[in-house]
Amino acid sequence: MPTRAAALALILCSTALPLRAEAPLSAIDWLSQSVTAKPHVVAPNATVIPPAAPNEPAVAKKGALPEDVAVSVIGGPSPDAVGLLSPAATGFPHDLWGLARTAEVTAAIRDTRIEGLPALQGLLVTILIAEASPPADAGGRGELLIARIDKLLELGALDQAAALLAEAGHVKNPEVFRRAFDVALLTGTEDQACTDLARAPELALTLTTRVFCLARSGDWSAAALTLRTAQALGHVSGVEDELLSRFLDPDLFEGEPVPDPPKPVTPLVWRIYDAIGEPLSTSTLPLAFAHAELGPRAGWKAQLEAAERLARAGMIPANQLLGLYTQKKPAASGGVWDRAEAFQNFDTALTAGDLGTIEQRLPLAYARMADVEAEVPFADLYALPLSKLKLTGDAARIAYEMGLLSPDYRSLATSALSPGDARSLFLAGVAAGSVKGLNAPDSMARALAPAFTNPVLPAGAEDLLAQKRLGEAMLMAISLIDTGLKGDTTQVAKGLALLRKLGLEDAARRTALEVLLLERRG
Known part of the structure; x- marks a missing residue:
């Protein structure tokens, strides 16, 4: 590895570097500026549809087509149509967005929020990864694809985002590649991302990315030369210089305090801090960063806390949480250690079949599990085996409610574990899709009935x-339920009614059960 003095000496034979990238066009402010944005060029086979004459009537109310022009690609695939699940798999129509305009759909995706209800979070992810025809004005620009990927990143759905990016062919589009590069950084596959960059000269690398990838490939001399040349030309900030210098030769800074991280912390900045032996906690960073602490490089405590965050949002399989909780014996007490111990003690008792224990x-x-809002993955793991036991008392009640939170909620709603009171009868009615003649046990039950x-x-x-803007209607339903949980509970019923109208009966019932059992109120 070259010293700082040697790297500076190489400036004499260096050439100028491109200026730093302009601000990214993303709604997510923590994306790395790994490549510079390039102006969009309409595809050669694009057909431009002229606007309607001033007195010509609109095609549809509320404007299904853009006010000025619409661009469509004839005979060519659209990046906005890319998906991971076919209409046969989702049950959604191929024409999911109907007569909507791209701007309306992307705004609806961007504005949709839902926390604490795994059924709705799962529905939202399914909408985002569904294969569907793009709106008529999409024009092959990929705006809807970018909006879907950004929402997946916001939700922490990195596996789905990575698969969608791969399906889209991320190397061809700078904005798509930026997101693929950050997913690679957070999932520990950055070497492959740097290799992709090296094979795509049409992508203009930013300074930090260039230095990082040169170093990852083992070309430390070129990385040092690139950095020092940029410093001499004024193309690198002081914070960037200090971080990259430590990354290239940490021994030069031994004993010196590490600089405070910039705001926002990007995946590339996080990975550089990790590489210099000063990893930043992901607990206060966006959820997507939690994936970076699931790997073996993180300690068990950090892995557990990251997994709990992701499990709460339904972004890792329940079995992965099980594997981490039972990986080893807790080394201390309090917080996550108490949760791991309680989890392990219960799992051991269930495996042994000791009813009393x-x-x-x-x-x-x-x-x-309720302390970290992980009741649903816990139910996914244990509700079915518990339903086969002759439990009594508080354990029977908990096992019954776990059954209603599990994928087997319909059959378990009438299990022998039911206490048979008004509350359980109402819950069973929701599971069956009808509560007529049943007494609502509380105010939320009355609101959604x-x-x-x-x-x-x-x-x-x-x-x-x-x-036929069914995708937007689904997003409306999700947003209404989220709004209802934060105050106006009458909106919950309207959102659930819309889900049922759309034929999403399973999502409606599971959501209603989660609202009643999980007490997620704003």
Whole structure:
């Protein structure tokens, strides 16, 4: 590895570097500026549709086509149509967006928020990865694809984002590649991403990316030369210089304090801090960063805390959480260690089939999972085996509710574990799709009951359905339920009613059960 003095000496034979990239065009402010943005060029086979004459009537109410022009590609694949699940797999129509405009769809995706309800979070991810025809004005620009990927990154759905990026062929498009590069950084596959960059000269690398990838490939001399040349030309900030200098030769800075991380922390900045032996905690960073601490380079505590964050959002399989919780014996007490111990003690009792010990340990284990809002993955793992046991008391009640939170909720709603009171009867009614004649046990049950007795669609839903804008209607339903949980509970019923109107009966029932059992209120 060259010293700083040797690298500076090489400046004499260096050439100028490109200027740093302009600000990224992403709504996500933590994306790395790995490549410079290039102006979009309309494809040669694109057909430009002229705007309607001033007095010509609109094609559809609320404007299904853009006000000025619409661009469509004849006979060529659109990046916006790329998906991981076919209509046969999702049950969604291929014409998911109907007569919507691209700007309307991307705005709806960007504005949709939902936390704490795994059923709706799973539905949102399915919408984002569904294969579907793009809006008529998409024009092959990839705007809808970028919006879908950005939302997946925001949700922490890195596996799905990576697969969608791969399907899209990320090397061909700078904006798509930027996202693929960051996913690679957070999943530990940055070497392959740097190799892709080396094979794509049409992508203009930014300074930090250039130095990082040169060093990762083992060309430390070229990396040092690149950095010092850029410093001499004023193309690198002080923070960038200090971080990259430490990355290239950390021995020169031994004993010196590490610079405070810039804001926002990008995946590339996070990876550089990790490489110099000063990893940043991901606990206060966006959820996508939690994936970076699932690998063996992180300690067990960091892995557990990252897995809990991701499990809460439904972004890792329940079995992965099980594997981490049972990996080794807790080394201390408090916090995550108490959760791991309670989890392990219960798992051991269930494996042994010791009914008395199961009844003793289940309440504590479930309470510890509730502390981190991981009840649903816990139910996914254990609800079915618990339903086969002759549990009593508090353990029986918990096992029954876990059954309602599991994929087997329909069959387990009438299990022998049901206490048979008004609350359990209402929950069983929701699981069956009808609560007529049943007493609502609390205010939230009363608020959502109309969705299963006398459903009323929200304002604007009929227009979306008439224009076959079913994807937007799904997003509207998700947003209404999220809004309802934060205050106006009547919106929950309207959102559930819209899901049922769209034929998403399973999503509606599981969401209603989660609202009633998980107490997620804003």
